[in-house]
Amino acid sequence: MSEKMQIPLQERIIVALDVANPELAKEMVRSCESHVSYFKVGLQLFMASYFEVVDWIIARGHKVMLDLKFFDIPETVKLAVEQVNSRGVSLATIHGNDAIIRAAMEARGDLQLLAVTVLTSFGEEDLRAMGMTQSIEDLVLFRARRALELGCDGVVSSGLEAERLRNDLGDKLLIVTPGIRPGANVRDGSDDQKRIMTAGRAIAGGASHVVVGRPITKADNPIEVIKLMQADIQSCLS
Ligand code: C5P
Numbered sequence: 001m002s003e004k005m006q007i008p009l010q011e012r013i014i015v016a017l018d019v020a021n022p023e024l025a026k027e028m029v030r031s032c033e034s035h036v037s038y039f040k041v042g043l044q045l046f047m048a049s050y051f052e053v054v055d056w057i058i059a060r061g062h063k064v065m066l067d068l069k070f071f072d073i074p075e076t077v078k079l080a081v082e083q084v085n086s087r088g089v090s091l092a093t094i095h096g097n098d099a100i101i102r103a104a105m106e107a108r109g110d111l112q113l114l115a116v117t118v119l120t121s122f123g124e125e126d127l128r129a130m131g132m133t134q135s136i137e138d139l140v141l142f143r144a145r146r147a148l149e150l151g152c153d154g155v156v157s158s159g160l161e162a163e164r165l166r167n168d169l170g171d172k173l174l175i176v177t178p179g180i181r182p183g184a185n186v187r188d189g190s191d192d193q194k195r196i197m198t199a200g201r202a203i204a205g206g207a208s209h210v211v212v213g214r215p216i217t218k219a220d221n222p223i224e225v226i227k228l229m230q231a232d233i234q235s236c237l238s
Helices: 022-032 043-049 052-059 074-084 098-107 124-129 136-149 159-169 199-205 222-237
Strands: 013-016 038-042 063-070 091-094 112-116 154-156 174-177 209-212
Touching: 013 022, 013 222, 022 038, 022 043, 022 052, 022 222, 038 043, 038 052, 043 052, 043 063, 052 063, 063 074, 074 091, 074 098, 091 098, 098 112, 098 136, 112 136, 112 174, 124 136, 136 154, 136 159, 159 174, 159 199, 199 209, 199 222, 209 222
Parallel strands: 013 038, 013 209, 038 063, 063 091, 091 112, 112 154, 154 174, 174 209
Antiparallel strands: none
């Protein structure tokens, strides 16, 4: 990445609030917000609280990534994006073909849209099992290029592809990278994530943001994990 994006350190880590209810989510936000100002609401929490936690986080002055990975016929995706576009959410995730992405773009208003490329829990063998013959890296790049051409603000990919995406697609797109594991740049098999990387290395490679769930939410002391990751990010950026 030739020129690092100007993103405040407290927005580089997006904490994934993968918890069962609004109370736990609010507790997690309160315990992280001295150092982090970006939170992700995904399927589990949204199913439990609809927009309650989303609105609450935004009212506290933080940013929200709504990660519902909309995938349906174009009209349905468009109507779903319309439900989100005026609520103050910063980022939402979609995936699908050109028609689906175009429909989402029509409805997005101020909302920034990220196209999911290939889930970070997928390895090459998972693509083969789904009948796909391309390598993960080629598929990620192909999907990211299409998403960018269709006007998406960025993509979700693993850290393994971030550098190539940044080099090939330029400085403007957001590259949001889940599969972050402290101290690990190769899979240790301890959970479902397969394409993993440390926060610092992902950002140094070209990711604009990292999404971190369990390493923070399951930690005895989440803020310590956040501080270590932020120090790692800073040292990798300098
Ligand atoms: O707990 P962990 O750090 O693995 O959480 C990663 C988060 O990022 C989860 O909320 C997951 O849904 C999300 N995510 C992902 N891979 C993608 C897109 C989103 O892991 N490609």
